[in-house]
Amino acid sequence: MITSVLVANRGEIACRIFRTCHELGIRTVAVHSDPDANALHTRMADAAVRLPGAAPADTYLRADLIVKAALASGADAVHPGYGFLSENADFARAVLDAGLVWIGPPPSAIEAMASKTRAKELMGLAPLRDVTPADLPVLVKAAAGGGGRGMRIVRRTEDLAAALESARAEAASAFGDGEVFVEPYVEDGRHVEVQILADTHGTVWALGTRDCSLQRRHQKVIEEAPAPGLPEDLRARLHELAVRAARAVDYVGAGTVEFLVSGTDAHFLEMNTRLQVEHPVTEAVFGLDLVAQQLRVAEGAPLPDEPPPARGHAVEARLYAEDPSRDWAPQTGTLHRLSVPASVRLDTGYESGDDVGVHYDPMLAKVIAHAPTRAEAVRKLAGALERATIHGPTTNLDLLLNSLRHKEFTTARMDTGFYDRHLPDLPGSAPGPLAPLAAAPA
Numbered sequence: 545m546i547t548s549v550l551v552a553n554r555g556e557i558a559c560r561i562f563r564t565c566h567e568l569g570i571r572t573v574a575v576h577s578d579p580d581a582n583a584l585h586t587r588m589a590d591a592a593v594r595l596p597g598a599a600p601a602d603t604y605l606r607a608d609l610i611v612k613a614a615l616a617s618g619a620d621a622v623h624p625g626y627g628f629l630s631e632n633a634d635f636a637r638a639v640l641d642a643g644l645v646w647i648g649p650p651p652s653a654i655e656a657m658a659s660k661t662r663a664k665e666l667m668g669l670a671p672l673r674d675v676t677p678a679d680l681p682v683l684v685k686a687a688a689g690g691g692g693r694g695m696r697i698v699r700r701t702e703d704l705a706a707a708l709e710s711a712r713a714e715a716a717s718a719f720g721d722g723e724v725f726v727e728p729y730v731e732d733g734r735h736v737e738v739q740i741l742a743d744t745h746g747t748v749w750a751l752g753t754r755d756c757s758l759q760r761r762h763q764k765v766i767e768e769a770p771a772p773g774l775p776e777d778l779r780a781r782l783h784e785l786a787v788r789a790a791r792a793v794d795y796v797g798a799g800t801v802e803f804l805v806s807g808t809d810a811h812f813l814e815m816n817t818r819l820q821v822e823h824p825v826t827e828a829v830f831g832l833d834l835v836a837q838q839l840r841v842a843e844g845a846p847l848p849d850e851p852p853p854a855r856g857h858a859v860e861a862r863l864y865a866e867d868p869s870r871d872w873a874p875q876t877g878t879l880h881r882l883s884v885p886a887s888v889r890l891d892t893g894y895e896s897g898d899d900v901g902v903h904y905d906p907m908l909a910k911v912i913a914h915a916p917t918r919a920e921a922v923r924k925l926a927g928a929l930e931r932a933t934i935h936g937p938t939t940n941l942d943l944l945l946n947s948l949r950h951k952e953f954t955t956a957r958m959d960t961g962f963y964d965r966h967l968p969d970l971p972g973s974a975p976g977p978l979a980p981l982a983a984a985p986a
Contacts (some may be wrong), residue, residue: 545843546570546621546645550593550614550955551585553625554604555893555905557695557819558585561623565837571686575610579605584877584893591617599905604628607635611642621645621842623835627905630818631658646840649817653793657815659687661725666792667785667812673727677701684708686715692762697729730811732959733804735759738786739826739913741851742795743841749851749932750783750828757958760872760948765940766820766947767962769829771805772918772956778808780969789815798823798838804960813897821862821910822903824891828858828914831914854920857918859925861944865906865937868972874906875937882936888913888928900937908939942972 548571551558562572562585574589580597586592593613595603607629609672615620622639624630624647633651640646648654657663659762675682675698684707686694694715696707708724716722739751754828755771756764774782789812800820802813807975823834830852840848865875878907881896892909900908911932913925934941950966952958 546647546839548573548617548619549621549623549647550575550610550617550619550689551589551623551625551838552604553623553628553630553906554580554583554585556891556909557625557821557893559588559893560891561835562588562626564839566831567837567838570839571619572985573614573619575604575613575975576929577903579903583894584898592914593617600628600735600904607632607638609696610635611638613643614639614644615642619644621647621839622877623838624645624818626818626821631816633658643843647797647838649793649795649797649799653819655793657789657817659723660685660814661687661723663789663815664725664812667789669812671727673726675701675704675726677745681729681731682726683729684709684711684724684726686719686721687725688715688719692725694981696760698726700863726768728811730804732961733762733806733811734771734959735800735802735806735813736774736782736810737800737820738782738803739820739823739834740786740790740795740799741837741841742790742797742799743847744796744844745846747847748787748790748795749847750786751830751832751851752854753779753782754822755827755859755958756822757960758962759955759960760868760963764822764862765827765864766859766944766953767916768857768921769825770857772857774805775808778810780806782810785810785812797841798834799978821907824889824910824912825858825860827899827912828889828912829856831855854885856914856916857921858912858914859918859921859948860910860912861925861929861948862907863909863911863934863944865900865908865938866940867938868943868967875939876902877937879908879936881933882909883933884909884911885928885931908934919954922954940972943970944972946970946972 550573565572572589574592578587629635633654636651679697684696694711696711698707711724712722742748753771754769756767758766799818800959804811889912911929915921
C-alpha cells in the first residue's frame with residue numbers, strides 16, 4: 545500500500561491532494577520553489593523539499609530534481625496534479641524507473657494522447673489536409689500542449705499560410721514542438737467533456753459529462769456537471785467515445801475526453817491524461833473522491849463494475865487574481881482576506897494573509913456548489929460568491945457573479961463565444977470611474 549505521496553505540483557491542486565491523503569492516513573511531501581517557501585501547500589504537507597529558484601523551468605518542471613526529492617524524503621509514490629509535468633511521459637517513466645508508484649496513466653498512454661494528431665488517428669479521425677473555401681472557418685491548432693497557445697482561427701484562405709507559420713512558432717516556443725494541424729472551426733459550439741476512470745483490471749467508468757463553455761482565452765472560467773440540455777442519445781454517444789478512447793491506449797487512472805458540441809454533432813478535441821481542474825463538480829454529482837480513487841487504482845484495487853448513480857447538479861467558478869477590464873491582466877499583492885460561506889466547497893492554495901506572486905497561474909480558488917437541480921446549484925453558487933469576502937488584488941469575482949446570473953447562462957444557452965459577445969456589457973468587466981484612483985499609490 546502507498547504510505548507516503550509526494551505531489552509534484554503547487555497551490556490549489558497540491559492542497560487538494562494533501563487533504564485526501566491526510567484523510568486516508570497517507571504521509572505527504574511537498575516540493576516548493578523559493579517564492580513558495582511559505583505557501584499554503586508547503587505549510588500543509590508533512591514534509592517539504594526545496595527546489596532552488598523561482599521560474600517553473602528551474603523548479604516545478606525539473607523532473608530530475610522532483611524524483612530526487614521523492615527518494616530523499618522517503619515518499620513511495622508521486623502524484624503529478626495538473627499542469628507542469630502531469631502529462632509528461634518521460635517524467636512518468638523516471639518516477640517508475642526510480643522504483644516509485646506513479647499515480648497516473650501509463651507513460652505509453654500519455655504519449656499516445658499527447659499529440660492531438662495521434663489522438664485523432666486513434667479515434668479514426670483525420671485532420672484537414674487541403675483547405676478550400678467550403679471548409680472555412682478552420683482552426684489551426686498545436687499538436688502538443690494547450691491553453692490556447694499555438695491556436696489560430698482562419699476565416700479566409702489567404703490568411704492560412706500566415707496562421708500556420710505563427711502557430712508553429714508559438715507552439716515551438718511554448719511546448720518545444722512546432723507541429724500544428726487544421727480542423728473545422730465550430731462557431732457557437734459548446735465545450736463538453738466526459739470524465740473517465742479506469743483500473744488495471746479492464747474496467748472503465750464514464751462518469752458523466754461536464755460543460756465548460758464559459759472560457760476566456762481558451763481557459764475555462766465556469767464549469768458544471770452534468771452538461772445541461774444534451775439529448776440522451778448524444779450523451780450516450782459521448783460516453784461511448786470516451787470509453788473507446790481510454791480502451792484504445794489501455795488507459796489507467798483518471799482522465800478526460802473533450803468534445804466540441806454543436807446541435808447533435810460532437811467533434812473530438814483531445815484527451816487530457818490527468819486530473820482536470822474542474823473535477824470537483826463530478827465528485828459532487830457522483831459522491832466520489834477522485835483523488836482517493838486514483839490512489840486506490842494505483843495500488844491495484846479493482847473498480848466496481850458500475851459507477852455510483854449521479855445525483856443532482858454541481859457548478860464551479862474559478863476565482864482569478866486578474867482584471868477582466870484590462871485584458872485579463874494578472875494581479876499580485878497580499879490577499880488580506882479570503883472567505884466564502886460554508887454552504888459551498890472551497891478549493892484553494894491560499895489563506896488570508898498570503899501573497900499572490902508573479903511567477904505562477906493567477907487562480908486563487910475554485911468555489912463549487914451542489915444542489916438537487918441546476919437552477920438551485922447556480923443560485924447557491926451565485927449567492928455564495930455575493931457573500932464572499934475578498935480583500936487584496938483585483939479579482940474576477942464580479943464577472944463570475946454576473947455571468948452566473950446572465951440569462952444566456954441561466955437558460956443553458958451558452959457556448960464558447962459567450963465572453964466574446966457579452967464581456968463589454970457584463971458588470972465587473974469594464975474599468976470603474978475610480979479605477980485610476982484605486983491604482984494610485986497610497
